[in-house]
Structure formats: C-alpha cells, structure tokens
C-alpha cells in the first residue's frame with residue numbers, strides 16, 4: 242500500500258488530498274471535504290422532530306407538555322409569522338411576529354429553510370431558529386403545516402415526522418371553537434385546511450408516527466413512547482460529556 246498526498250490551492254482554500262494506492266485500486270479524500278462533513282455532523286446535534294397536523298389537533302398542547310417535562314432535551318424552533326399574536330402569546334417565544342414585507346424580504350434573502358402561506362398568513366422556519374436549538378445540543382422541534390412537511394422533505398434536515406390527528410372533524414371543530422382564538426372566517430379556513438391535511442397525512446410514508454389525540458394523557462404517553470429512544474440518546478450524551 243503506497244500513501245500519497247497532494248496539495249492544491251483553490252478559491253483561497255488549501256485542499257490536502259490524502260490517499261492510498263493498493264493492489265486493488267486507489268482511495269483518496271480531500272481533508273476539506275472530510276472536515277466539512279465532520280463539522281456539519283458535530284453542529285447538527287440530535288435528530289430534529291417535525292410535528293404536523295390540523296390546526297386544533299393539539300400540537301401546541303402536547304409540545305408544551307413535552308418541553309416542560311424535558312427542558313434539557315428539547316428546544317422549540319421559533320417560527321416567523323405574519324399573523325397577529327393571540328392573548329398570552331409572546332414575541333420570540335411562541336413566534337417571531339413580523340410584517341409580510343419584512344418576512345418576504347428575509348425569504349428572498351435566503352434566511353428560511355421553508356415557508357408557507359396558511360389561512361391568509363405567512364409562516365416559516367428560519368435557519369437561525371433551527372441553529373439556535375441545535376447549538377445547545379437539544380432535539381429541535383418544528384411545528385409546521387403540511388406544506389412545510391413537504392418542503393422539509395426536500396432538505397437535508399432529516400427529522401423524524403410525527404403527525405398529531407384529532408379523533409374526528411366534529412371534535413376538531415368543537416376544540417377550535419372552544420379555544421376561542423379565531424374569527425368565524427379564520428375558523429372556516431382552518432377547518433377546510435384540516436380536511437386536506439387529514440387526507441394527505443394518510444399518504445404512505447408521509448409520517449413516521451401518527452398519534453390520535455383523543456384523551457390527552459394517552460396521546461402524551463404515546464408521544465413520549467415514540468420519542469423514548471431519542472430522549473435517552475440525548476440524556477446519555479449529556480451525562481457522558
């Protein structure tokens with residue numbers, strides 16, 4: 242086996258190619274490619290989790306419970322939106338509330354991993370939101386609609402996909418009405434989107450796990466069970482570091 246090294250300079254960067262010639266052929270890799278690969282994986286941290294499902298299915302309720310119980314394991318990717326804050330919501334915690342002009346400019350500037358129009362408003366996941374969570378070595382949670390799911394599947398984020406579904410359209414409508422956050426127009430838009438969402442979520446391979454949120458405690462137990470392996474991995478990594 243004959244080791245070989247080659248150095249080249251391109252775009253003001255030094256590439257060192259190392260490799261071996263063997264009786265069976267050659268092998269080589271540039272150190273820059275190798276280092277980029279290592280740095281990417283070190284920065285990426287644990288595998289993110291995408292939550293999706295119709296508006297009113299109980300995503301926020303379940304996620305808040307999960308993050309509260311495991312604050313050293315999960316971190317929420319704070320999306321941007323052009324919708325108005327609801328009473329009790331906080332800028333920077335629940336969403337970054339922005340104008341359509343500011344958000345469109347940031348999208349055009351390449352600052353978003355994905356974005357979508359939902360019920361007359363823009364929503365999107367910024368690269369910075371995901372990086373902020375991953376920098377803390379936490380499992381990054383994304384709460385996004387079905388368009389977001391499809392767009393994330395085109396990226397290299399490689400998350401686990403979980404769908405939260407309501408027991409029925411009737412129960413979904415009742416929960417949305419009882420939540421008392423929507424105008425009749427916004428409620429109807431959400432119910433229409435929910436029908437589409439519930440059909441699409443049945444597509445084979447769209448989600449890794451589907452949880453029907455009938456009884457809240459049962460749904461939460463199922464959610465924790467689905468995430469148990471990932472939770473344990475993060476806990477183990479934290480105790481050994």
Ligand SMILES: Nc1nc2c(ncn2[C@@H]2O[C@H](COP(=O)(O)OP(=O)(O)O)[C@@H](O)[C@H]2O)c(=O)[nH]1
Pocket residue numbers: 293294295296297301320321324355356357359364365366384385386387388389390431
């Ligand atoms: N694609 C995408 N969807 C998002 C994002 N943030 C929130 N959503 C989705 O937008 C929809 C509306 O969210 P929201 O206005 O908070 O209403 P709610 O779902 O009724 O509580 C939900 O389906 C969310 O999952 C995002 O960054 N990207």
Ligand SMILES: Nc1ncnc2c1ncn2[C@@H]1O[C@H](COP(=O)(O)OP(=O)(O)O)[C@@H](O)[C@H]1O
Pocket residue numbers: 294295296297298299300301302303416417419420454455456457458460
């Ligand atoms: N299992 C459940 N049983 C009864 N009500 C629920 C359940 N899960 C959530 N809710 C209620 O339903 C409404 C919608 O839940 P929310 O978490 O806001 O949904 P999403 O984030 O998916 O839009 C909220 O008022 C919430 O308190």
